[in-house]
Amino acid sequence: MTHWHLFLAFFRVGIFGYGGGPSSIPLVQKEVVEKYKWLDDEEFGNILALGNSLPGPIATKMAGYIGHRVSGIPGMINAVLATIIPTIVLIIILLTFLSSFSNLGWVNGMTEAVVPVVGVMLALLTYGFVKKSHKANGWLITIVLLAASLLLIEWFSVHPAVLIAAILLYALIKPVPDDQSGKEEHVVKNTTAENGTREKGKS
Numbered sequence: 001m002t003h004w005h006l007f008l009a010f011f012r013v014g015i016f017g018y019g020g021g022p023s024s025i026p027l028v029q030k031e032v033v034e035k036y037k038w039l040d041d042e043e044f045g046n047i048l049a050l051g052n053s054l055p056g057p058i059a060t061k062m063a064g065y066i067g068h069r070v071s072g073i074p075g076m077i078n079a080v081l082a083t084i085i086p087t088i089v090l091i092i093i094l095l096t097f098l099s100s101f102s103n104l105g106w107v108n109g110m111t112e113a114v115v116p117v118v119g120v121m122l123a124l125l126t127y128g129f130v131k132k133s134h135k136a137n138g139w140l141i142t143i144v145l146l147a148a149s150l151l152l153i154e155w156f157s158v159h160p161a162v163l164i165a166a167i168l169l170y171a172l173i174k175p176v177p178d179d180q181s182g183k184e185e186h187v188v189k190n191t192t193a194e195n196g197t198r199e200k201g202k203s
Contacts, residue, residue, distance in 0.1 A: 002071050005036055007082045010063045014086035017059060024059040026121040028066075038070050041132060049168075053161040059083055 009031035017024030025048065032038045039047070051061040060080055067079025133142040152158040 003075065003078050006067055006070060006075055006078050009036060010067070010079045010082035011086060013059065013063070014083045015090070017087075022058075022122060023118040025062075026125045028059070028062055029125060032066055038066060041128065045129060045132065049164050053164040 010028075013024050013027045013031060017027055029044055033041060033044050047062060047065055048058075051058050051065070054061060060083055063079040063083040064076045068076035071078070130142060130146070133145070137145075149163060152163055153160060
């Protein structure tokens with residue numbers, strides 16, 4: 001059943017991911033996090049960040065990793081095929097259809113009507129990531145990161161992969177705060193003092 005569920009999940013992503021890689025991301029999140037619970041939100045966010053920093057289509061990268069995680073190499077092949085087969089079939093059918101009826105107004109209206117739906121899906125996914133960042137970092141750091149990312153990507157044309165790599169590098173080399181070690185030392189001292197007091201009381 002696991003392979004069947006993998007195929008169904010990524011087949012739906014391939015069928016309904018109209019608009020390319022970004023539009024498929026919310027669909028993948030719905031399937032693997034909310035429906036089948038193969039990942040949690042944090043793991044999905046990490047996979048999305050790393051996937052965006054690597055070359056190639058995001059949908060197939062995520063399908064390959066998640067399929068491998070759920071059911072090994074057969075699961076990886078299953079998920080990738082389920083993602084790309086609908087796209088291959090649909091592009092052949094649609095291009096044939098659109099080239100024949102491209103002059104009709106309702107054909108152009110059909111393709112343009114999907115864009116707002118994709119925008120809403122991406123906005124909801126973004127809102128979820130912002131809430132997650134707020135819980136982990138607080139509003140100040142979240143807003144600073146949002147503003148800095150927008151400025152660097154939109155105005156300075158910095159590639160998102162460079163930005164993600166810089167943040168990951170910072171996370172690896174940043175100094176570990178002393179708060180936790182200080183708390184642990186404080187607990188050890190208090191425990192030692194209490195034990196000493198008890199021993200004196202017994203004697």
